[in-house]
Amino acid sequence: MSRLGPLAFDATSVTLIEAAAGLAAGSGAPYHHFRSKKPLLEAVATAFAAVLPARFRTGRTWYAQWPTTGRT
Numbered sequence: 001m002s003r004l005g006p007l008a009f010d011a012t013s014v015t016l017i018e019a020a021a022g023l024a025a026g027s028g029a030p031y032h033h034f035r036s037k038k039p040l041l042e043a044v045a046t047a048f049a050a051v052l053p054a055r056f057r058t059g060r061t062w063y064a065q066w067p068t069t070g071r072t
Contacts (some may be wrong), residue, residue: 009041 014037021026034040 009037012037 014030015025016030017028017037017040018027023029029039030040034043
């Protein structure tokens with residue numbers, strides 16, 4: 001499970017998100033694409049919801065290695 005899993009939304013800093021994503025901590029990289037954590041969370045939830053049905057159909061677990069951009 002991700003290091004971010006047990007944390008509440010408000011307790012998860014952007015620096016922690018950057019580190020978990022393999023980005024330079026403190027770089028502010030998420031802000032190049034999202035105004036705040038809320039739109040970032042919405043994008044992640046939308047992407048997760050899009051691949052979840054296919055993972056059930058193929059028998060892959062939802063927590064299996066998450067696809068990188070452009071791969072499903």
